[in-house]
Structures are given as C-alpha cells and as structure tokens.
Amino acid sequence: MSATDTAPAAATTTPRRYTRPEVLSPAGDWECVRAAVENGADAVYFGLERFNARMRAKNFTQADLPALMEFLHRRGVRGYVTFNTLVFTNELPDAEQFLRAIISAGVDAAIVQDIGICRLIRRLSPDFPIHGSTQMTVTNTAGVNFARDLDAQLIVLARENSIAEIEKIQAAQAVSGQPPLPLEVFVHGALCVAYSGQCLTSESLGGRSANRGECAQACRMPYDLYSDGEKVDLGDRRYLLSPQDLAGLDVLADLVRAGVSSLKIEGRLKAPEYVASITRIYRQTLDKVMAQLNSPIDASGSDGGAVPPPRSETPATPTDRYELQMAFSRGQYTGWFRGIHNQELAHGRFGTKRGVFLGEVTRVSDEAVTLRPQAPLKPGDGIVFDAGNPEVREQGGRIYQVDTRDGQATLRFGHGDIDFRRVRTGQLLWKTNDPALDKQVRQTFEGEKIRFQRPLHFEAHGRAGQPLTLIATDDEGHSAKLDSQLPLEPAQNQPLTTEKLTDQLGRLGGTPFKLGRLENHLEGAAMLPVSELNRLRRDLATEVERLRALPKRWTLTPPSSGLSTLSSQLSTNSPTAAAPELILVVRTLAQLDAALTCPGVTTLYCEFENPKNYREAVTRFRTWQSLHSSPLTIPSSIWVAPPRVTKPGEEWILNQVRSCEADGYLVRNHDHLAFFAADRKRGDFSLNVANPLTAEYFISRYGLERVTASYDLNIVQLESLLAAAPAPWFDLTIHQHMPMFHMEHCVFCAFLSSGKDYHDCGRPCEKHEVRLKDRTGAEFPLKADAGCRNTVYNNRAQTGAEYLDRLLALGARSFRVEFVNESADEVTRTITQYQRLLRREISGADLWRELKLLNQLGVTRGQMETTPRFINKKQ
Template sequence: MAKNYIPELLAPAGSIDALKAAVNAGADAVYISGKKFGARKFATNFTDPEIEQGLEYAKLRGVKIYVTVNTLVNDSKLLSVAEYLIWLYKIGVDAVIIQDLGVASLAKKLVPDLDLHASTQMTIHNVPGVKWASKFGFKRVVLSRELGILEVEEIIKKTKYLGIEIEIFGHGALCYSYSGQCLLSSFIGGRSGNKGMCAQPCRKKYTLLSGKIDQYGKPLALHTVDIKDKYLLSTRDLALYQNLDTISKINLNSLKIEGRMRSPEYVALVVNIYRKVLDSISSGNWKQNSDDISKLKLAFNRKFTGGYLTENSAELVMARDSPGNRGLYIGQVQRYDEKTRTAIISIKNKYKLEIGDGIVFKYSNDNNEKTVKRTNKFFKTYGMAIEKSPVHKGDKLILNVGMPVKTGSKLYLTRSISLNHEANKIIKNRTSPSIPIDIVMWWDTDLKAHLEGEFIGFNDNKCKIHLKSSFKMEKAINKPLNPEQIEKQLQKTGKTPFILRKVSIKYPGDLFISLSKLNNFRREFLEKSQIELLLSYKPSQSHVQEACERFNNIKKLLSSSMEQFVGIDNDNTPIDLAVYADSLDTVKGALESGANRIYFEVPPKNLNILCSDSKNLNSMYDGSIDEAEIERVVSVLKLICELCKKDRTEFIWKWPQITHQYQINQYYTILKQLSKDFHGIMIDDIGVAEEVKKVMPNLVIYGSAGLNIWNKQTVLQLIKIFNTITPSAELSKENLRKIISSSRLDDLKTNFELVVQGNVDTLVTKDCLFSLVPKKDIKDIENEFWGIQDEKKQIFPIKIDLEGRTHILNSVELCLIDHLHEISQMGINSIVIDLRTKTYHYSRDMITIYKNGLEYINRKENSGKNMNRLKSKIKIISTGGITTGNFLKGIKE
C-alpha cells in the first residue's frame, strides 16, 4: 500500500531541554530563538552555545533547526542582526524565520544560501502574498491563522508551481488579532508584540459598552451591554488533531505546534501524539483516539478549537468565559457525604485518577466558571491534590474531599501524575542516531592499520574518512587475530551516530595487537568520522569567508549612512494634509476645511446582517462574486469621487487592512470599472500591491502603517511599488528621523506620510464583536458609539470594516499638533488625520485646527503659546483624551 503524504511536524522549543524533548518525541524540525530578535522574549530561549549544542543534538538525529529572527528592527540594530545572521549561517542552521522585510533583504544579500521562512507575523494570507514571498526569495511562508481550509488549499494549488513551501499552525495558543497587526500591548503599556514582549491584554476582562454620540463622535450616556462572558477577546487553543486526515490531503508542507513558552513535558506529550497520528495517516490506518484528546487537554487547554481553519462558527474559536487552563472534565458531583467527607461523581470521562493528581471542583448556577469565592459551606471553585486512592464503581467515582462541594459541581483533572511520568519517559527515550557507514580496513608494508570510511552526511554530502594507526601490528607468536575478531570490534559503534553497514577487511593474517589498542583505533576513527559528519551540515570555509566579505561591504554602507545622518531643512516644502475617512459626512467636512487628499474606506452595508453572517465562517468564503455588493461599492466610490473632483481634492480608495483572496477577486472587478476615476489606492499588503501594479502600472499605490516599516532597508524594498509609505506607529521621532534622513541622503524617491491625529487602530481581528450584541440592542447598532472597557476603565472604541472584521481603536487619541515643526523638519511629505468613526463636525473642526497649525509653521509663528491654544481645542473634541503615543519615547526594547 502506498504511503499517504504527510507534512513535516515542526515543534517549539524555548529551552535546550524542550528541544531535546521535541527531538525525542519525534519532531521533524524544531524552531527556537536566541536571546535576541525572537518574538517570545519571555521564554527561556537559547544562549549562543546552547544553539550550537541543540543544533548538533538535533542534526545527529536527522532533525532540522529553524531559528526565529522575527521581530521588527530599527536601523540602529541592523548591524547586530547582520552579524547574527552570519553566525547562524556559519554554524549551519537550516533556516531563519523572519518578520521584518528589511532584515529579510539583508539576509538575502549576506547569506543567500540560508533558507528564509516568512513568519506568520508578516500577515501573508492570500495568493499574491505567497507569490511575492517566492519571488523575493523566501523558501517557505507561514500563513496567517485566520484562513479557512479552502483558502489554504487554493493558495497551495495556485502557488505549487513556484516550489514555495506552505506552513500552518496545528496546535497551541491563538492570537486574537491577525499576527503582525496588533499594537494593543504596545499602546497600553509599551510592550510590543512586534518586539516579542506582548503582555497579552487580550486575556483580560472587558465590558462591551454602547451609547449615543455627540456632534464630534464622543460617547454619551454609555451603558453596559448585557453579555454573560467577560473575557471578550480570549480565544480557545488550536487543536487540529481531529482534522489531520483532511489536512494531510491538501499537500501542506509543514504543521507547526505553538509553545516556546511551554515546558519540556508539554512539548514531549503534544509532539509525541501528533507524531503517532501523522505516522498512522501515512500508513493509512489512523483512527481517532479519545485517550490522545484527553492527554492533549491535560497538557494544556483553554477549550479546543479547529480555529478559523475548520470551524463553521466564529464563536467556536472563542473562549470568552475564561482565559485560563481548563484541565480535563471528569464528571459532575451527584452528592457530598459530610460524614465520610466524600464526593460521589458521575463519570463522563474514564481517565484514571490517582494519588497526587491535581483536581478542581467548579460550581455555578449558570454554568459560568467563576473565580474562587466562598459561599456558605462550599467554594464555587475548589482545588486540591488527591491524598487517598479514588474508588471507581461502574460509572461512579468516590473521592475523599477536604472541603464540602456542592451537588452539581463539575470535576476537572488539572494535573496527572501518570501523564507526567509518560512525558518524562518520552523525554528520556533518547534513541541514538543511526547513520550507515561503510568501512574498509587494510594494512601497509609496515604493518600499520588503515581505516577508510564512507557515508552520506547532511544535505546529501558524501563524506570520506581515512585514518592510519599510530601503532604497528606484530607477527603473532601464539594466538593471531582472525578477521572475525577484528570485525566484531569494528561493529561496536557505541554512542556514536553510526551503524556499520558494509565491512571489508583486507587482512594479511597472522598478526596480533591488544584489543584495547584496536578499540582505541576504532574510537579515534569514529570520532574523526563524527567531526566530518557535523561539518557536513555547515557551509564551507570559503562560503563563510564570502559571507563575511559581503558583511564588511554592507557594514560600511550601514555605518556611513548612520554617520552622515543630518537634519533636513524642510521649511520651504509645504506639507500636505490627508485624511482617512469612512463616511459621507466626514468626507464633506474634510472637503469644506481644505484637506489635500482623502483616503476613503468603504463602510459596510448593513452591520446587523454582516455580523450575523460572520457567525457562520462558511459564508465568509465560497469563491463567488457578490454582484450586489460590487454594485454598492462602485456606487459609493463614484459618489465620493465626484465630490472630490468638484473640490479638486485627491481621492484615494483605501482598501481594508486585511484582504483575503475572495475580497481581492471582487476588488479587481471594481478596479477595472473605476481605475480612471481616482488617483490611486492604499493597500497594506505588498503582494497585492505588486500584483495590482503589474495589471495597472499607472495606478499610484499608497501604503499605510500596516506594512510595519521600521528601517531604511524596508523602505528600499517598498519604494519599488509604493509611491507613498507610512512608517510604523510604534517608532519614536528619533527612529523616524533616521529612516527619512538616510533615505533622503540616498536620494530615494518616495513620499513619507505620518498619522498625527485620531484613535488609531490597535488591532484587527476576524472576530465580529457586534455578533455578541443581544437582539434587543441590535436595532441601533449603526447609529451609536460602541467600545470595550478594560479593568482600568479605559474605553477602546471599536469599528467593523467592510468584511465584518473588528478593529479595536486606541482608548486615547494620538495628537501631534505641537510637534508639527519637528515633523516638518524630518522630511515628512504629508500628515494624516484619522477620521474613521468620527462625524462631520469633528472632521471639519479638526482639519481646520491642523491647517492653522501648518500655517503657523509656514509663517514661523509656531510658538508654544499658539500651538498650545490649538492643542486645547483638540482636547475638547477628542475621544478619550490625547497622547503623543510612541512619538517621544518609542517602545520598550
């Protein structure tokens, strides 16, 4: 029977012990991070010697090692990254996983032979994105976790001819936001997910609020929307165990397990289970095993989900009732006997409990798992370790319990002693590698022994070894060694990575040497062979030298660029004022107050219907074209276009931050009808932008902050496609100044744009929060303020985009009015006011304020008094107050 195709099993490791656990459990590859430039800064991570140690351990067992270099990097750190990339190449890692486009471009120049994997942080989620990655030089793309299986299958089919590999996540924690597009942790506390420092604010409590708005869009008379669950942004954990047979049929290249923050025991258990499943699928005899699912739940779970990949309902992706580990549900308390202090539990899961196991009882009248709180004689949540052997009687379990538990309480197993033993057994099961080696032994005229070996090393390198003995054999007097005795000693390869395949002994006969000397000779030969084996996965010295020479050339360029850094005299260059708008009212206000450019984002047609549909994930992607929606969007764009033409204002169609393939197909249809009616389009997706540019070379492409521009190397890549680019909202003014200054010194022809005002996006998620609104409140959904409030009483406005995705905006408005002069000196070409979710009056008044600020600068009247007067006006009409964001201090490193 022919074997079925199965993907590579890629395991996480946050420590050397976890790496060994992953290898011993059956991983095909392991991804790790050094102490720098990895997106899990709070994992233990690897020192440089540990990376080399782990690499050797894995390679000797046929396992690949990928190293994450997947944080965003500013210009001052690029030299350090370049040195790190050279070192990783030199020691022979199999690939690096990268988020930053500038870092990827450096890697291409420095170490073109080192495989590059595009991190999920690059937010690649459509066919053009994968095509661009292949053209750029990536060997593999880790797709966004928001794709459905039909979308993944389409991407694989349409990019297969390129030879690029596709990887998806198969198990572990899910981010609420599209990875790479989340700034929530950064804006709340300066800990950026793009720097590996996410504080996980999505696991906190939030309350959904609604209310009226004043003339500026500020909330009035807010009230709490009655929702039982409090962890509105908390997702379940991904587990594709039950879908692996289906997934294996789409020719996926790699299945990744998340968990670099997890223990070696967790890694061992999860990897071992997925290894067994994939091997069973390969041989065609897999059947789901309830024990496997129980073990996966015990390892860690926040409830399991197939994620957006396989679930039909968006609610099945979320775990809004609790953000923590659930354990394994065992059964429900039927009664509690106060005399014997025992609980009788009706069993729903027959997983065996034993002394030392950790359990928890949870009780709630509404079945909602609540925090520990004592009520009368019992706890609503009570945890303990089992001290006496449980008694099983049929479908009943009798447990000795230290505290009274309420009838109806649910029993969960949270720690299993036997499972820990199983994990440790997997970890200790260090099967030795076995690389076949062919050996020839012969003797010269001086009776010195020679060993010649041949084997296939890593990367299919043929390795040949020769060793001559330091001793001479003697003519035997009594008992000469025979060929069988010599071969027996040679067969003892011990703990080396070799097994003897072929042995040829050209023995002259009648010779003698002590077995200890013969054994030492064999050991010396095998040690030499192992050294040669380990060298076979590393690049040659000449290739390393070439990489070092390229580094020295790049080092000079990077260093000279920084040394020549100067300010830019931009006093005589007027700054354009642009806006992001998503309503007819804000467009009218912008035109009346004199905006130079309008980026218009088409609003959704009907939020009530859109968010209702978003509950069914199948309705989000069926490959069909919605003719009615296309007609509506065309009509809206034409209306805005005509208004802008009358006012002689540039009109740009702003695409949503995320563009799945089904959207792109519809947008192309719209573009063909309207491309001559507007000046250009704004896109956050480099792959889509490149494809549009090919089809419509005269169309001007603008890029917003979702492109994550952190350094000049990224700018160098983007200016090939984008006319105007917007640096990341996480950058400080010093970093901004360096990027722009060095770009101007190199005469790069691009326009820089900076968002200076508004409740900017903190994240975008596929989850539609409006789907939680009870029917009794849904009638006014489009005409009110909506937001979520955290435990510190900060209110984050929310908006729903054209495709039903939720955008959570910052709780306070970015305001850089009193820094306009600094901004103009940087070389910024235009500033942007984000008017989305705002009103006509806000649009008209805010633009007027900023126009006045620019006038003050032009007339050199930008005194503190004048600018503070404008700032005071802004405070009155802003939602949530004002902030300079990261402009002054940047984020924590």
C-alpha cells in the same frame, strides 16, 4: 494486425507518494531542546536574546549557538533562529552582527518578519536560508510570491488559512512556472485571535509591541459586549477574544495531502514537559498517517487502474488526546483549518489553562465533592473548580482521596486546601495536573541518555579474499566508507547473510542511530569475524556523527559588503520648501462631507466597512471639486483602502474597490501590491515599515509613492528613520484611534447571532454599533470589513502634535489625521485645530490641551512618546 502493431496497454494509475513534512518544535531553553530531540522533532526553533517575538522566554545567547547547533546536528535535527520582529533603524548595525554570528554558527535558517532584514541577510549571504515568519501575514498566493521575490526558502502561512485555501495556494504555485515555495503551518498550541504582524493592542495600550516580542496578551482578558449602548447578556461568556487552543491532530492527513512541508508546534514559553508530550504525539501520529497514505495498494479497479487510497482519519488514541489536554489546554479546536465557525472558535468561558474536563459537581458535603467523572482521576491529581468567573481567584488543589460508588466519585482534599464556602453544585471540575503523567513524560528526555534514534543505512560490498566494504549514510546525506582490516574468507558454516548483517549492524544502542535500509551486495558465501564487523559499525557511526556535527558552511560576505552597501542605495534628505499637508482618513460618508467643507484639505483617504460605498464617496468628492473653483477649497485627490487582509477567492472585493475609480489606493498587503500594480498607490501602516531598508524596497520595487511609518515607532525611532531615508517617502500618522486587534474571528457573528459565518449570521455588523468594554471600564469600538474581519479600535485618540516641529525639521511634510466614530462636528473641530497647528497659530501642547476638552473619550500621546508604558500581563 501487422507485425508492428501492438495492442493498447491497459490504463494504469500510479498512486501518488506523499512527502513527509517535518515536525518543528519550540525550544525556550536547553531542557526544551532535549525534550524536543528525544521525542522525535525533525527541527526546533529558538530565539536569541534580541530580535525575537518571545522576549519573555529564557532564550539562548549568541555564545550558545556553536554548542547548540553541534548538539542538534549530531542528532540529525535542524535548528532555526527566530529573527521575527521588526527592526528599527538604529538597531540595524547590531542586527547585522547578530546575523553574522547566526550564519557563522551553521544555523539552518532564520525565521524573519522584517523585509529590511530579509534584504540584509541576502546581502550578507547568497545561500543562507530565509524562512518568512507568520508575522509577515501571508494569506494568499501573492504573499507567497512576495516571499519568493525576497529569496525566501519557505513561508509560514497565517494561522487563519483553511486547508481549502492552502490547496488553492498550492494549485496556483503548481501552474506558476516557478518552483513551489515550501509552506509551513502551525498545527498546535496557543491560537492568537489577531493576525500575526497586524496586532497593535499591546503597543496601543501600553507600549509593548507584539511586533517586538512583548505581547501582553490582552486577548486573554474578559470583556463585556455593548450593542447600541446596551450591555448584551452573554451569561458567563466574557472571554470574547480568547480562542480555544489550536489542535490539528485530526487534520494531519489533509495537511499532508495539501503538500505542507512543515508542521509547527507553538510554545516557546511552555515547559519542557509540554514540548515533549506534544512533539511525541504529533511525531507518532504523523508516522501513522504517512504509513496509511503511502501504503501499497493491492486492489485494482474494474478498468485495471489502481484504486486510490481511502481518505484516512488520523489514528490518534484517547490516551493521546488526554495527554494533549494535560500538557496545556484552554479547550482544543482545529482553528480555521476546516473553515470559519465563529460559534466554536472561542467559547468565551475562560482564557486560562484548564486541562481535562472531569465533570459537574453534583453534591458538596463534609469538605468533599461528588461528581460523575468524565475522565480518570486519582489521588495527587491537581484540580480547579470552575464557577464561571475565572478572573476571580478560583478554588483548587490536589485530590487527597477518591471514593467510587455507582458510577460517581467523591473527592476529598487536604484540610484547609479548599474554601468550601465558594464551592457549589453545578460548578465544573477540571484536572489541571497529573503528576504521574509528568513523571512519565520527563523520563522521555531527562539525563544524557539517547532515546530517539534516526536511520543509518548500510551497504555491504565484497567477496572472499577482499576486504568487506561498508558504506553508511544518514537521511541528511552524510556518508562514510570503511574497509575491514581483515579480508573476507570463504564461509563454511555462518556466511554473512542479510539476516546476520542486520543483527550485527543493528546494534546501535547508545548512538543517535538505528538501522535503516540494508543493501547486501556480497558476492558468494563469505564470512568475517564478528569483532571486526562490530568495529566497522562503531567507527562508521562515529564518523557519520562527526560529519553531522560540523557546522554548515554558508557563504558569508566581508563586513564591507553588508549594511553599508545597502545604506548607500538610499538617497539623502534634501531641504524642501513644500508646505506641510494634512491627510484626512475618514471612515463614514458623514465624515467625508465634513472634511470636504474644511478649507485647505488636499488629500482624503477613505476606509469604509462596505467598499460599495466608495463609488458614492468618489462621486461626492468629484461633485465637490466641480462646484468649487478656489484652489484653497478643492481637495486634490481621494484615495480608498481595500480590506487589510485578503485571502484566496476574495478578488471580487478588490474589483469592487477599483470600480470606484479613485485617484489612488492604499496598499495594505501583498495582494494589493499585485492587484493595483498599474495604479497610483501608497503603503499603509500594515506593511510594517520600521526601517529605511524596508521603505526603499516597497518604493523602488513596487512603485509606491509613499509608505506609512510603522505604528511601533516612538518619536526617537521615527526621527532615526527620517534621518536615514528621504522624509518625503513617509506618511506620518499624528492623530488616530489606534487599530488594536485585527482578526478573522467575528465577534458580531459569534455573540450577536447563532450563525457560524457570514452565510447565516444575519449581518449584525450592518445593524448595530458595537463596543467591547474591558475591566477598567474602557469601551473600544468594533468594526467589520467586507471580508467580515473585525478590528477593535482604541477608544482614546492618540496625538503626536507636540512632536510636529521636530518632524518638520527632518523634512516630513505628510501628516495623517484619522477618524473612527467621530461625528461631523467633531471631525470639523479636530481638523481646524490641526490646521491651526500647521499654521503655527497654536503649539502642540496647546492642541493637546484643547483636544482633551474636545474629545469625550480623552486623548493620549500614544506610541510616539518615549516614556515606557505597561499593561497587565496575562493572568
């Protein structure tokens, strides 16, 4: 071997260091803010009095913002404002003022749903952070890229994404050549059964849109299941659309491995005790997970390489799990994180808070019950008897006495508290309240005492004859430096060792800090009076806290550079002589055949449960065109709709859709925008176009020919939209069965099979016509798509016929008429009536009356009417 040769180095592997995600807690009011901060939240999210998706929360006001942000920043906590609703055209000026106040107050980010608002924020400030809300329905890499193009700094993924899908999204980001966009996921709390941003149930039934923060929680109500007209016997399972609450404690390590940046806790309507408990448990468990994942590795492999750390289970304790359930629980489950399991997601027995399961009643006697307890119980605990019929007022109260013998407990209650005529053996008992735990939890945040401290790092420099220089830095990058007023002296007996500095600088009680790293760079043995060292520590802590409290200085453009400049990009309406057009949306081949026989039909949209049928539909359409030569009888184009939601690995569905070679495609999500980029395309209602800024973005940026106006708009709001942007941009739906719940949860699989997903369910969706019946007797059609996602449709057709003249006067010319389960005859009759309306042969009021006679399930004026409509709130 020559002198220049070297032996090959042994292969080594450097273990990956995992980045700690933030713990993000909800805050509905000041008490919840303190509960979150004192229990370790890294950030909180909160709403203002408008434009947030939890309008029933107490919320904050613009006037609260300066004090709130100062408090949060002093404690090293970030604050995000939820601006996560659709914004209507006439609200845009107010929205601009709200955003200016938010940016000026130094808020750390806004959580945004509306595409137009994202554009407005970036026009107001080039650097203020935008977090894309889960209401954007981002489920795949295309959605992440869409958010990045809007210049978002983070995106909240849909709750329906599994960890495997998150990993696929991250892998695609890693090879994209662009900086990865941080991802946030919900890890705990109430789990919506419908995709956020795609639930129109409250709007459909009562005019209270979930996209406007007014969800009435119809998913938590009981339903009966009817298959082929017959009621399905499900025993006591009636809460078919009410998932168990999300509890991601057991998958925290996997989420960290997947590179998730933020762990979000749901609950802006919850009490401060809930916020305190859930925040503390997730904070402490995450601390343990990070310690395990990033622990030093002492062993080495036989090849000399480092051994990767073992996969770690979340070290949650039974006490933690008990407290999670007592905070709030409808049952707790990992949701979709581990994939789809329809049998486990929604147990169907109740949709209300239960808490901790105590056991089954084995004896009822002398105003007492006996059971074999499955969890601790004591006098004062609140309980409820579960008779399997929670919509009827349940029996419950506080335990007065507990007698334990031979593993069984006999419980007694206050006289008259329980109606024992309604208590039976076999009923289940749940603990709903633990006063002792509540007291313990409140002690973690009540009052002004600082309990949770964050690291303050120190560096010490100097030598005898010079001042001691101390530098203090927090984890947010705030730094302060002070010199001692006295010089260091040569140490005779007690030099400033690292141990002594640690002892004195660590005395940070009463401040938001605890001692973090200490770097001792003193040269030689030197000393300083303890009083001077203490002064330096106090003054540095005060200065760093002062620096923290300063509002963040985001760039803010002058008023002339905001909404007015964006609005000027919109072309004005010009009169059009084009004839109005009916666009027919059909969902079966029989409806397609019926529509083809109606003279004057020009455009057809198809949405089939099985996209394999699109080839047949296009073939029938082309055949009809070839056999009929009259322009009055030949439809000019056929468009098809891919599933409303697509996730990683479902590209085969889109390929199948495109293979039909339709004239164009209905774009319904971010994936479609990318996949059908080179095709003719129009935007469907699921894009949530509620204002002209959003409409213009989709049309100019993505080349959509038209977009469908949001179903959240009533007639006045729709008129404002048409007045602010070219009316030919829009399809307007004037007849439909409103799609209500759109969900990953498959009711067919869960309650008509024993399978967990499409692999083993036997596909009952292909064999049965299924409806859900609510407490009022209304039966709602249920459909499944190619991705096994379910949609529940309103049973009553909605019509905007009475507003047609007003819409025509504003230049609107494209009107959608949609069908769901209608027969061929019903399709023909309905089309005929709307064609007569367009020819001015009947009025909108006439059509309304005739449709009420034609439609066996009735007709409503739907979301277009301006009269407030309400449905029952959650019980």
